[in-house]
Amino acid sequence: MEPGAVKSVDLCKTYHGKDEIEALRGVSIDVSKGELFTLLGPNGAGKTTFLRIISTQLLASGGDAYVMGHSVTSEAEEVREHIAVVPQDVATYNNFTPWEYAYYFARLRGISSSEAKLKAQEALRAVDLWELRDRMCQTLSGGEKRRAIIASVLSSNADVLMLDEPTSGLDAVARRGVWSALRELVRNEKAILLTTHMMEEAEMISDRIAIVNKGSVVACGRLEEIKGLVKERFRVVISGDFKQTADHIEVVKLGDRSIVYLKTQDEAVDLLKATLKMNLRAEYSPVTLEDVFVKLVGGFDNHEN
Amino acid sequence: MKIRKILQDTFMIAWIKSYPDFRRNPLMLLLLAMISAIPLFFMLMFSSGGNVIVHGLIGAMVSSVSFAGVMAGIQDISWDRYVKIREMIVAMPVHPASYALGIALAPLLISIPSLIFFGAITVFLGFLTLETLVWIVPALIIVWAAMSTMGFMISTYLFKSSMMVLNNLSNLLGIGFIFIPPVYFSEAQLGSLSWISIIIPTSNVAGLIRSSMGLLPLSIETVIVRWAVLIITTSAFIILTFIKAKWREK
Numbered sequence: 001m002e003p004g005a006v007k008s009v010d011l012c013k014t015y016h017g018k019d020e021i022e023a024l025r026g027v028s029i030d031v032s033k034g035e036l037f038t039l040l041g042p043n044g045a046g047k048t049t050f051l052r053i054i055s056t057q058l059l060a061s062g063g064d065a066y067v068m069g070h071s072v073t074s075e076a077e078e079v080r081e082h083i084a085v086v087p088q089d090v091a092t093y094n095n096f097t098p099w100e101y102a103y104y105f106a107r108l109r110g111i112s113s114s115e116a117k118l119k120a121q122e123a124l125r126a127v128d129l130w131e132l133r134d135r136m137c138q139t140l141s142g143g144e145k146r147r148a149i150i151a152s153v154l155s156s157n158a159d160v161l162m163l164d165e166p167t168s169g170l171d172a173v174a175r176r177g178v179w180s181a182l183r184e185l186v187r188n189e190k191a192i193l194l195t196t197h198m199m200e201e202a203e204m205i206s207d208r209i210a211i212v213n214k215g216s217v218v219a220c221g222r223l224e225e226i227k228g229l230v231k232e233r234f235r236v237v238i239s240g241d242f243k244q245t246a247d248h249i250e251v252v253k254l255g256d257r258s259i260v261y262l263k264t265q266d267e268a269v270d271l272l273k274a275t276l277k278m279n280l281r282a283e284y285s286p287v288t289l290e291d292v293f294v295k296l297v298g299g300f301d302n303h304e305n
Numbered sequence: 306m307k308i309r310k311i312l313q314d315t316f317m318i319a320w321i322k323s324y325p326d327f328r329r330n331p332l333m334l335l336l337l338a339m340i341s342a343i344p345l346f347f348m349l350m351f352s353s354g355g356n357v358i359v360h361g362l363i364g365a366m367v368s369s370v371s372f373a374g375v376m377a378g379i380q381d382i383s384w385d386r387y388v389k390i391r392e393m394i395v396a397m398p399v400h401p402a403s404y405a406l407g408i409a410l411a412p413l414l415i416s417i418p419s420l421i422f423f424g425a426i427t428v429f430l431g432f433l434t435l436e437t438l439v440w441i442v443p444a445l446i447i448v449w450a451a452m453s454t455m456g457f458m459i460s461t462y463l464f465k466s467s468m469m470v471l472n473n474l475s476n477l478l479g480i481g482f483i484f485i486p487p488v489y490f491s492e493a494q495l496g497s498l499s500w501i502s503i504i505i506p507t508s509n510v511a512g513l514i515r516s517s518m519g520l521l522p523l524s525i526e527t528v529i530v531r532w533a534v535l536i537i538t539t540s541a542f543i544i545l546t547f548i549k550a551k552w553r554e555k
Binding site: 093 | 310314317318320321325326329330384387388389390392393394395396397398399553554555
């Protein structure tokens with residue numbers, strides 16, 4: 001990994017309207033070349049605002065960010081030479097074909113016609129749309145439409161790709177197709193800044209993750225580092241009427257299910273044995289990113305301990 | 306940014322915005338030509354002869370480019386709100402002027418076949434010569450620019466309105482600027498109120514075209530004033546749009 005693809009320093013954004021909303025409160029992150037960096041956060045956390053500032057669509061209220069060493073505030077034109085963006089909730093232009101998405105957008109970036117054709121071909125093959133390249137978007141499935149838009153970004157020569165929830169609404173197979181294409185780009189030294197609220201996505205494809213909540217970064221690092229931020233390492237999911245046996249353990253109730261968080265594997269195995277004696281169904285596993293995320297953003301208050 | 310790149314992007318955006326529609330929805334061309342031709346049909350049915358058809362053909366040409374202009378602004382909103390191509394383009398090395406011009410140029414390209422059709426009939430009737438063309442082409446370009454900037458102004462000032470409101474507004478503008486003022490008929494029919502045609506860009510241009518064809522007697526001073534009003538109106542729309550429009554949100 002090389003340093004310096006994206007760097008934000010104390011980035012702030014306040015929307016002034018009827019109510020003043022602080023969307024970003026001093027966000028500082030850095031993304032290297034050859035790295036896929038994910039901003040993970042609940043809806044309204046500030047992920048899209050951050051991405052829109054970095055992609056020069058929105059002005060920051062404070063702080064600054066740099067893309068390939070250029071300030072997004074004062075050198076927007078230079079920044080735009082290096083970036084490509086897939087916005088959130090983007091719909092396809094129905095009269096376009098996937099080929100037109102990939103080819104025309106490459107041309108708009110100043111790429112010559114012959115090179116744009118090559119890039120478009122590579123991009124469409126990467127998202128598995130080559131066979132459907134001449135079909136109108138209105139006849140494609142939701143996943144294929146999204147991949148057509150992603151192809152328009154892949155066909156660019158941009159050093160930094162920014163994708164705002166690119167796989168939301170896609171089925172598992174389509175999602176994996178997109179992930180595979182993104183990882184391939186990372187291997188080719190592209191920097192990718194991605195937002196998502198899907199834990200599995202963040203876990204599967206990210207090199208590093210920043211958990212954003214209420215406009216602030218609450219955790220940042222590799223998956224294992226983030227999981228290491230909570231003291232519990234294991235969880236036992238119990239189906240049925242589980243009665244808490246010890247005061248010191250943390251239990252989260254989800255209707256007729258209970259999730260028990262434990263520090264060691266031994267504790268988890270002991271609890272598993274105890275629940276089996278109670279004739280309850282139970283299984284244990286290491287804590288997931290979702291467990292850590294919920295703990296860090298404090299979004300779930302169904303605790304019993 | 307280099308002028309060459311700005312021009313190249315302008316035509317690329319215009320092409321992207323027109324060619325796929327043009328290729329996959331050719332009926333749209335027929336529809337556009339028919340909308341502009343509807344008043345002509347009634348003129349043929351109910352006119353008492355004379356130059357009424359030529360007046361109507363001039364109206365149809367002005368109508369074709371004016372509709373193209375108003376459509377530009379509305380299309381900007383739909384690109385921005387639904388397909389978000391504008392958002393994607395903002396983050397590209399593309400100049401805002403390329404985007405605005407490209408979006409405005411696209412419907413004009415689509416209206417070219419109907420313009421050629423109406424122009425050919427006018428030539429056939431002997432009213433369109435090379436000499437008159439020298440005046441007609443710039444007049445049509447300016448009215449397209451005026452209506453395009455008006456479309457952009459609407460889309461900029463009513464940025465948060467629903468598409469339904471904007472579509473209805475564009476239809477109302479079409480009626481208000483194309484069918485009610487003396488675009489399809491001579492302003493001479495308005496008598497003492499004929500001055501109204503000068504302040505509306507569409508009827509002003511229709512009057513200038515008629516004058517160049519010898520269908521409307523105007524003094525040289527009046528022609529100069531009318532060109533000046535047309536240019537000032539268009540410039541005002543451009544300035545208002547530039548004041549309000551934001552390439553990058555604050």
